[in-house]
Structures are given as structure tokens and as C-alpha cells.
Amino acid sequence: MADINVGRNILEANERLAAEHRRRFAQAGVKVLNLISSPGAGKTSLLEQTLSRLAGRLRCAVIEGDIQTDEDARRVAACGVRAVQIETQGACHLDGAMLAQALEPLDLAALDLLIIENVGNLVCPVDFDLGEDLKVAVLSVAEGDDKPSKYPALFREAGVLLVNKIDLLPYVSCDLERIHRTCRALNPKQVAFDVSCKTGEGLPAWVDWLESWVKG
Numbered sequence: 001m002a003d004i005n006v007g008r009n010i011l012e013a014n015e016r017l018a019a020e021h022r023r024r025f026a027q028a029g030v031k032v033l034n035l036i037s038s039p040g041a042g043k044t045s046l047l048e049q050t051l052s053r054l055a056g057r058l059r060c061a062v063i064e065g066d067i068q069t070d071e072d073a074r075r076v077a078a079c080g081v082r083a084v085q086i087e088t089q090g091a092c093h094l095d096g097a098m099l100a101q102a103l104e105p106l107d108l109a110a111l112d113l114l115i116i117e118n119v120g121n122l123v124c125p126v127d128f129d130l131g132e133d134l135k136v137a138v139l140s141v142a143e144g145d146d147k148p149s150k151y152p153a154l155f156r157e158a159g160v161l162l163v164n165k166i167d168l169l170p171y172v173s174c175d176l177e178r179i180h181r182t183c184r185a186l187n188p189k190q191v192a193f194d195v196s197c198k199t200g201e202g203l204p205a206w207v208d209w210l211e212s213w214v215k216g
């Protein structure tokens with residue numbers, strides 16, 4: 001019983017921080033994405049591909065969440081975009097307190113779009129609101145078409161679904177239509193894109209949608 005209360009207190013404290021972050025983002029006029037997937041689905045690859053296509057169109061920055069290393073922040077910085085790394089030292093998700101620290105060096109008013117790459121995990125990041133405008137779920141076809149039904153919370157809450165690695169479809173057993181059918185049932189308003197960060201297929205449609213969403 002005590003454990004349950006501790007869990008509730010942690011989530012309530014996070015909700016308060018998320019509300020503060022949300023107010024701050026709105027005041028600065030910056031749109032914020034929370035990018036969530038299991039490890040290796042392609043979040044950083046998607047950032048590399050998206051940010052290079054958005055150069056000169058939107059002013060972007062990235063916050064990278066990883067358990068350890070600043071490898072992903074260095075990959076993003078190589079695209080010419082400001083990246084702040086959070087190393088959670090074991091925590092399997094980002095929370096509002098970690099985000100507050102990562103926001104310190106950023107001038108939010110000088111940005112159009114802030115993308116937060118969460119720690120690779122299909123479950124825990126969904127419970128921790130970061131004050132974002134939109135959750136974006138990334139699922140790679142190599143993970144299996146049963147993932148949206150087995151881990152429904154993310155696919156219910158995400159406003160956008162990106163199904164990545166479609167270049168691998170000939171080599172893996174994945175019913176793409178099953179993924180879309182399950183996600184449509186969980187969230188009928190969800191916008192979906194099938195993409196490959198390796199071949200570039202599907203990425204222009206996603207990037208155009210993102211630009212319109214930020215400017216809209």
C-alpha cells in the first residue's frame with residue numbers, strides 16, 4: 001500500500017512540473033514534441049533525417065534522454081542543431097525535474113520547435129508528462145505487428161505514429177495493416193506515416209506535416 005502512495009506522489013509532483021513546463025512553452029511560443037519508442041526503433045535516425053530537412057524552415061533544438069552516454073546528442077549536433085543531453089543514470093524515462101535542468105541553457109523564445117527524445121522504452125515514458133504538445137510514437141517493423149495491442153498506452157496517447165524501417169518489410173514478418181488497424185482503434189484521430197530513415201521513403205510527407213503543425 002505504501003508503495004502505491006509513493007508512486008502516486010511521484011506522478012502528482014511530475015504533473016505539477018509538467019503544468020509549469022507547459023505554461024513556459026506556451027509563453028515562449030515554442031511547440032514541443034515528446035518522441036517515444038522502444039530502444040533502437042530509430043528515434044535518433046528520425047531526428048537526423050527530420051532536422052536536416054527542416055534546416056532553414058524551422059528553428060529547432062533537441063533534448064536527448066538516455067540512460068548513459070551523449071552519443072545521441074552528438075549525432076544531433078552533427079546536423080547543426082543545438083542538442084542537450086540528459087543522462088538519467090538508470091532511470092527508464094525522463095521526468096519534469098530532469099527536463100527543468102536540460103531547459104536551462106536553451107533560449108525557448110528563439111525556437112519554433114523543441115523535440116525531446118525520451119529514453120528508449122515503450123512503457124514508462126508514457127506515464128511522465130513533460131508538458132509537451134504532442135507525443136510521437138515510433139515503431140519499427142522489426143519489432144512485430146503485435147506491439148500496439150501489447151503496449152497500448154503509448155499508441156492510444158500518441159497524436160502521431162511513425163512506422164519506421166519499412167525498407168525491412170521484405171525481410172521480416174510484419175503485417176503493416178495490422179499495426180495501423182490496431183492504432184486506429186486505439187486512437188482514431190492519430191496521424192500516421194510509414195517511413196524509412198535508411199532510404200528516405202515517406203519522410204517528406206512527415207516533415208511537411210510537422211512544419212504545418214508547428215506553423216499552424
Ligand SMILES: Nc1nc2c(ncn2[C@@H]2O[C@H](COP(=O)(O)OP(=O)(O)OP(=O)(O)O)[C@@H](O)[C@H]2O)c(=O)[nH]1
Binds near residue numbers: 037042
Ligand atoms: N534498415 C533500417 N535501419 C534503420 C532505420 N532507422 C534506423 N535504423 C537503424 O536502427 C538502429 C537504431 O537506430 P537509432 O536511431 O539509434 O534508434 P533509437 O530509437 O534512437 O535508439 P535509442 O536511442 O537507443 O533508443 C541504427 O543502427 C540505425 O542505423 C531504417 O529506417 N531502416
Ligand SMILES: [Mg+2]
Binds near residue numbers: 044045072117
Ligand atoms: Mg536514440
